[in-house]
Amino acid sequence: MEQIIKKYIDSFLGYGNPKNPFWFIGMEEGAAMISINCKAGLTSGMTAVLTRPRILLILQRQSALGVGSLNQFPFNPVGSGLFGFGLTLIGGK
Amino acid sequence: MFQANCLGRNAVPLPNICNELLSPCLCELMPLPSPRINGEEWPYAGIAEQFPGLRFLNNREDYTENIMPIRLELLGQRIQESHQLKIVCFYGMDYLDKWEKVAKVPLHRAQLRDNLGTYYLGNRNGTCFIVSLHPAAIGLRNDYFTALGEVMQDLL
Numbered sequence: 001m002e003q004i005i006k007k008y009i010d011s012f013l014g015y016g017n018p019k020n021p022f023w024f025i026g027m028e029e030g031a032a033m034i035s036i037n038c039k040a041g042l043t044s045g046m047t048a049v050l051t052r053p054r055i056l057l058i059l060q061r062q063s064a065l066g067v068g069s070l071n072q073f074p075f076n077p078v079g080s081g082l083f084g085f086g087l088t089l090i091g092g093k
Numbered sequence: 094m095f096q097a098n099c100l101g102r103n104a105v106p107l108p109n110i111c112n113e114l115l116s117p118c119l120c121e122l123m124p125l126p127s128p129r130i131n132g133e134e135w136p137y138a139g140i141a142e143q144f145p146g147l148r149f150l151n152n153r154e155d156y157t158e159n160i161m162p163i164r165l166e167l168l169g170q171r172i173q174e175s176h177q178l179k180i181v182c183f184y185g186m187d188y189l190d191k192w193e194k195v196a197k198v199p200l201h202r203a204q205l206r207d208n209l210g211t212y213y214l215g216n217r218n219g220t221c222f223i224v225s226l227h228p229a230a231i232g233l234r235n236d237y238f239t240a241l242g243e244v245m246q247d248l249l
Contacts, residue, residue, distance in 0.1 A: 013167070
């Protein structure tokens with residue numbers, strides 16, 4: 001899990017097509033803290049850092065952590081290769 | 094229509110309006126999202142406690158001190174390698190010093206038409222760098238971005 005987060009921090013750049021002649025760069029993506037109800041296999045009571053294009057960046061439940069994404073947000077991640085899959089918990093317990 | 098269906102996406106629901114190649118690259122200098130840049134809410138302190146290798150996530154100050162130099166270099170390097178890149182638009186004049194480090198060139202203040210506002214501009218190896226006001230800035234009008242779009246069009 002630690003390696004997943006480190007890789008994300010070190011390599012994730014954003015969304016869209018990096019081969020496009022236009023890049024738009026902001027300081028930091030906004031987010032909201034939300035509670036996750038039991039949905040598609042996620043355990044009720046988890047907390048996520050919610051962002052608009054990629055939901056569920058970090059999931060927390062006591063000591064459990066995870067990183068995931070929802071498939072209804074088909075944004076194209078640039079850099080990390082960690083996201084862009086369906087609703088899958090790729091790290092944590 | 095374009096923003097709702099195409100911007101930043103690779104699975105395009107309206108292929109007659111946009112395609113993957115039309116979507117610009119949308120980047121963030123700092124990788125982790127959070128509720129407010131200047132707020133006290135920091136979502137990642139629990140992670141720092143759990144993983145020794147992520148202690149820099151304990152608070153925003155440590156996170157910024159450890160990660161920002163790496164990210165400035167990463168973004169600058171990726172821009173340098175992107176030979177097709179024509180225009181890079183940075184959001185937020187408060188971060189001008191950071192954007193100059195990414196662009197690796199000084200950015201100079203310029204005035205939009207009809208006194209609609211100011212922006213910063215620079216050029217390196219055929220890539221133009223623009224710093225605009227942040228879209229969430231109070232009192233900002235659509236005219237500002239219309240005029241800035243005209244500037245970009247003239248730069249191409």
